[in-house]
Amino acid sequence: MPLALLALAVGAFAIGTTEFVIMGLLPEVAAGLGVSISHAGYLISAYALGVVVGAPLLTAMATRLPRKAVLILFMGLFAVGNLATVLAPTYETVFASRVVAGLPHGAFFGAGALAAAQMAGPARQGRAVARMFLGLTVANIIGVPVGTLLGQEMGWRAAFLVVTAIAVVAMVGIAVFVPRLERTGSGRLMPEVRALGNTQVLLGLLAAVFGFAGVFAVYSYIAPMMTELAGMTGGGVTVVLALFGIGMTLGSLVVGPLADRALRPTIYVALGALAVVLALFTLTVHNPWTAMASVVVLGAVGFGVTTPLQLLVMNKAGAAPTLASAANHSAFNLANAGGAWLGGLGISAGLGLSSPAAIGAVLAVAGLGIAVTAGFLDRGAQAGPAAPAAGSADASARESSRVS
Structure with a gap:
């Protein structure tokens, strides 16, 4: 393997x-x-x-x-x-x-x-x-x-x-x-489409859009932030981009085992940490050293959102996860575009170059709210009398074991 x-x-x-x-x-x-x-x-x-x-x-x-x-x-x-x-x-x-x-x-x-x-x-x-x-x-x-x-x-x-x-x-x-x-699954299109309409799948995709948009609200404007606010040179920006990648790598190494042990709590912690880091970034970006350290952490917690949300969508799609798994990446790219657009609106409105970080923090909080809401709804559904949908029992059982 x-x-x-x-x-x-x-x-x-x-x-x-x-x-x-x-x-x-x-x-x-x-x-x-x-x-x-x-x-x-x-x-x-x-x-x-x-x-x-x-x-x-x-x-x-x-x-x-x-x-x-x-x-x-x-x-x-x-x-x-x-x-x-x-x-x-x-x-x-x-x-x-x-x-x-x-x-x-x-x-x-x-x-x-x-x-x-x-x-x-x-x-x-x-x-x-x-x-x-x-x-x-x-x-x-x-x-x-x-x-x-x-x-x-x-x-x-x-x-x-x-x-x-x-x-x-x-x-x-x-x-x-x-x-x-x-x-895995029926190999037919309609079950895949129906799985995509599952409430938990849709909420997972929506959490990905809002949560990851917070990352790209900042990353899209990282170069002018570093040069004009942190006082770095153009060569320093290249180092910052590499540091972001290092943070992403560290996040991917840590989040995998955590997601296997407790999936939803990992999502909550990652989105909550992302909101905190983005809020603090409005302050730390004004010093080159604290800015670089923040970029590493931003990469780690930002990428810490992706793997658990990917697993959640796959599991909640039950016996037809293929289309939902792929749609999750459409959600992340919508987050890329939306985060860049909203961050740009803050700059255009005269709120300053640090405003995308504040906007990103709000987006991350929104993503966290959606994820928590989905968790409450899921617990309510599992506690109710209704049996799981056909073909999804195994996936639901695995998910429940990780959430608890």
């Missing part, structure tokens, strides 16, 4: 690199395509659009396929999208290629999380999913800084060519090391 999880983590590393490396290469991309910085920034939105649309769409189309084949197929489409970015001659074709590259993002993570949990068994699901997501966190430590440097030295397309090669390596690793997995 370690090599199988490593193959999934390599795929996650490629996805994390391509999603964030373009942020460090916007000047080079704009100059190379002959467009403004703002127009180059729309390429980030193009990728996010692909993620939001592709996660449910591709998952629905692949409901009857074996999970291993699905993982190879999604990573292959990701490789094609990045290769198209390398070869695209115009801004319009690069835009289209970024949408294509984003399409399998959420679907791959959704299927990969289910595969990791299935290989690990009920008692170690959190650890397995967290290890897969390590690829995403390491991408922020190594992939994004190295990709940015490579793109600056050899042209921005070189970064995406390397991502394409890593995606191919991930495909080979999945083909060789991931075992043939029996599909």
Whole structure:
């Protein structure tokens, strides 16, 4: 299993690199395509659009396929999208290629999380999913800084060519090391759609949108915050981005075992800690040392939200978790876009560069409120006379054991 999880983590590393490396290469991309910085920034939105649309769409189309084949197929489409970015001659074709590259993002993570949990068994699901997501966190430590440097030295397309090669390596690793997995669930679309409408699944997705939006309200504006409020140089910002990735990695290592032992309490603590860290960030950002320390903690508690919410959605979807698992990544990308937008509103309203942190704290509190409400509703439903829905008893039992 370690090599199988490593193959999934390599795929996650490629996805994390391509999603964030373009942020460090916007000047080079704009100059190379002959467009403004703002127009180059729309390429980030193009990728996010692909993620939001592709996660449910591709998952629905692949409901009857074996999970291993699905993982190879999604990573292959990701490789094609990045290769198209390398070869695209115009801004319009690069835009289209970024949408294509984003399409399998959420679907791959959704299927990969289910595969990791299935290989690990009920008692170690959190650890397995967290290890897969390590690829995403390491991408922020190594992939994004190295990709940015490579793109600056050899042209921005070189970064995406390397991502394409890593995606191919991930495909080979999945083909060789991931075992043939029996599909959990019916393999039909309608049960997946009905599971997506489950109240607990919807509340889990909503908690992800609000809670993780708090992270990106700050992360989207971390560069001007560090230079103008903390007094750091441009080179210092690169260090801060790496520190955020280190925090994410630490968070992923800690949260997996905690989620296996007590799922809902882990969610509550992570969201509560996130709100506190964001509130304090409005003060600590004015000193370079306290700002850097806060960024590490922000990365840790922010990523501490993702794995337990992923597990919650998967478990509450019962016998049809595939679409819900993928939709969770659409929720996180909506959080990315929404957090950046709301943080920008605070700056535009003249509230200052530290205002996104205060806005993020409010969003995290809202996410915590939704998560706590979902927990109360779930306890009430379990205490009631109604029996669990057919096919979901095992998942509900596992969830109850972790919550108690």
